[in-house]
Amino acid sequence: MVSLEVERGEIFGIIGPDGAGKTTLFRILTTLILADNGTVEIEGKDVVKEYKEIRKEIGYMPGRFSLYQDLTVEENLNIFAKVFNTSIEENYSLIEDIYKQIEPFKNRRAGQLSGGMKQKLALSCALIHKPTVLFLDEPTTGVDPVSRKELWEMLKRLKEQNITILVSTPFMDEASMCDRIALMEHGRFLQVDTPEHITGQFSHDLWAIRSDNMSVLLSDLRAMRSVRTCFAFGESHHVTFRNNVSDIVNLEKLLKSKGHSSVLIEQTKASVEDCFMDLTYKF
Amino acid sequence: MMCFINWHVIQPVILTDMKTFLTFVKKEFYHIFRDRWTMIILLILPIMLMLLFGFMMSTEVKNVRFAIYDPSRDVATHAIADKMKLNEYFIFTGYLDSPEQIDEIFRKGEASLVMVFNNRFYDNMVHTGDAQIQLIADGSDPNTASTFTLYASNIVASYQQDLMGDMKIPYNIQPELKLLYNPTLKGTYSFVPGVMGMILMLVCAMMTSVSIAREKEFGTMEVLLVSPMKPIQIILSKVVPYFFLSVINLTTMLLLSVYVLDVPVTGSLSLLISISLIFILVSLALGLLISSMVDKQMIALLISGMVLMLPVTMLSGMMFPIENMPWILQIIANIIPATWYIIAVKKIMIQGLDFFSVFNEFLILSTMAVVMIGVSIQRFKYRLE
Structure with missing residues (x-):
């Protein structure tokens, strides 16, 4: 049960954990599998009836960077150019930014590239025919943080070329890079909106709490009646309270009496991940 | 249209x-x-x-080791033995002294074929026409055994044919096997x-x-x-x-x-x-x-x-x-x-x-x-x- 509309020239993120159904959704959108029911139109064309037309104009990068591992960087790009009846030269300007970073390695086999370089090559291959809509299935999975950041910058530049981009990711912190996002779990959309709207709708005060013993702190907090939700969030635990107005001073005393030292409690802004956890939390 | x-x-x-x-x-x-x-x-x-x-x-049978028990030791038996010894498919291991040795040589695996002539072979052949050769083969591999006994009986038959050339023996009708296309059973x-x-x-x-x-x-x-x-x-x-x-x-x-x-x-x-x-x-x-x-x-x-x-x-x-x-x-x-x-x-x-x-x-x-x-x-x- 998903329903969405993506505007032309928009970066639309589909965000959800592994197994949420992102890849399945992408395969339905790219005409690779048939949905049990419902309809999809890409650029005004039906994915079932007019799949041949759609396949000519979309670009698709599957989750595993589908490249020919035993062919070189240049050979891979050349083959995908030929698949779309074009040549590297014809649309070089579109991929130049990305491709020139891997061009020094153009005679290296794709299987010997790092994750980040594979990603850039796969993206170049998906772009070589100047698609109107670009589908990127988990392009940042298995890639180092620097390359992840670079990818989002590249997508921003592609957006300026009026290419519609649909991108899926399991990393909630990448949500802010998208114009709009859909939070997905168990094959359903929880919310579709801009990242700002989604975080703005978070209806509780959110507190970041830390002490010197984080794992004990988590179970202590969860055992408290006044605590509504408590999730481990990297350096601190994010907590919401039932009555929303909570006596923070008392809480600090309580935690210290339970043996926690260097307790730090501060209010924080909800991130997309907080919203996702809140939406999926079963009360 | x-x-x-x-x-x-x-x-x-x-x-x-x-x-x-x-x-x-x-x-x-x-x-x-x-x-x-x-x-x-x-x-x-x-x-x-x-x-x-x-x-x-290959199913071809080569290097078949054979022994001979020959109580007669006359012209005919020697001629047949020589033909066998010269054949590329057979290797001669030696003469046996008594029929008891036949069983022994098979048990030891020293030969897979023994050729047994009867007493006074040449005399019988010339006078009564009742000369006998017995081919005893190791049948543990029946396909191979039937192939090389066929070879051996062909050799004996060819000796008989040689004899017919210079001796006038009464008509001796024998079935003859001939393999077409692959005569040597390669x-x-x-x-x-x-x-x-x-x-x-x-x-x-x-x-x-x-x-x-x-x-x-x-x-x-x-x-x-x-x-x-x-x-x-x-x-x-x-x-x-x-x-x-x-x-x-x-x-x-x-x-x-x-x-x-x-x-x-x-x-x-x-x-x-x-x-x-x-x-x-x-x-x-x-x-x-x-x-x-x-x-x-x-x-x-x-x-x-x-x-x-x-x-x-x-x-x-x-x-x-x-x-x-x-x-x-x-x-x-x-x-x-x-x-x-x-x-x-x-x-x-x-x-x-x-x-x-x-x-x-x-x-x-x-x-x-x-x-x-x-x-x-x-x-x-x-x-x-």
Whole structure:
């Protein structure tokens, strides 16, 4: 049960954990599998009836960077150019930014590239025919943080070329890079909106709490009646309270009496991940 | 109805399609040449199998050790013994002194054949015509035993024939066995067609199915599907390289057969080549069929390796005669394309028969090729499962 509309020239993120159904959704959108029911139109064309037309104009990068591992960087790009009846030269300007970073390695086999370089090559291959809509299935999975950041910058530049981009990711912190996002779990959309709207709708005060013993702190907090939700969030635990107005001073005393030292409690802004956890939390 | 085709519109389309297609054929060759194991399976394995089957698995009986128990020791027995000793198939181990030693020598495995003459052999032969030779053979391997006892009795018969030349013996009518096409019972003769069928099947079916399964496994098939490429282009670009390699294999196998294994092409070479090309097409189509059913290289390998190879070696008549099989296996044997190919190759290569004698095999294999190529193109999925 998903329903969405993506505007032309928009970066639309589909965000959800592994197994949420992102890849399945992408395969339905790219005409690779048939949905049990419902309809999809890409650029005004039906994915079932007019799949041949759609396949000519979309670009698709599957989750595993589908490249020919035993062919070189240049050979891979050349083959995908030929698949779309074009040549590297014809649309070089579109991929130049990305491709020139891997061009020094153009005679290296794709299987010997790092994750980040594979990603850039796969993206170049998906772009070589100047698609109107670009589908990127988990392009940042298995890639180092620097390359992840670079990818989002590249997508921003592609957006300026009026290419519609649909991108899926399991990393909630990448949500802010998208114009709009859909939070997905168990094959359903929880919310579709801009990242700002989604975080703005978070209806509780959110507190970041830390002490010197984080794992004990988590179970202590969860055992408290006044605590509504408590999730481990990297350096601190994010907590919401039932009555929303909570006596923070008392809480600090309580935690210290339970043996926690260097307790730090501060209010924080909800991130997309907080919203996702809140939406999926079963009360 | 007349149909006008605007060539100027179609030509560029065909040309770009052609370019894409050629790039893909080239790409497939890169895959083959860059993988050491693919190269070994494609080019070395056929030669190895050919030599292995040709030399080691021959049914030919050689170096049979034999002993003689001869109480007579006269002209005739010596003449027969000499003929045996001179024969290339037999090795003489020695004379036995008593009948008890016969059992002993078999138990020790020192000989697999003992020739026993009766008393006063020459006298009996000349006067009563009742000279007797007993051939005692180690029957633990019945096929070999029957083959070399046949050789031995032929040698005895040939001695009798020599005698008839200068002595006037009353008419002595004897049945005589003569083996046509393969008079010396050379094992390679019957193995060459079988091995050819097996190797072509292996190379074509296994390699095509694995190479398509690899595209599915690495996800590149997904990208190819989401492109303007037509399924027929994808299929053909897979088939063409393996077709070429199969032709190379066919050439090496025929050269090996003629120059190394001494099995000549008795019949028409062009006939042999054309039926082989049809068989290659059938095998390629089988590979495509397998690949349309599986997504993993390993499973493609198992299916083409086990499910396909076993019936080809066991049921195609390559090892066991089809006539002796239970009816259900005979039916299966008749469905296997290799059966018909092996029959045809035997007829053309060894018996030297003409086109009309292999017309049936041609017809059956061609029908199989057309049907299977049609089915595999039909079955090619333009979506993922």
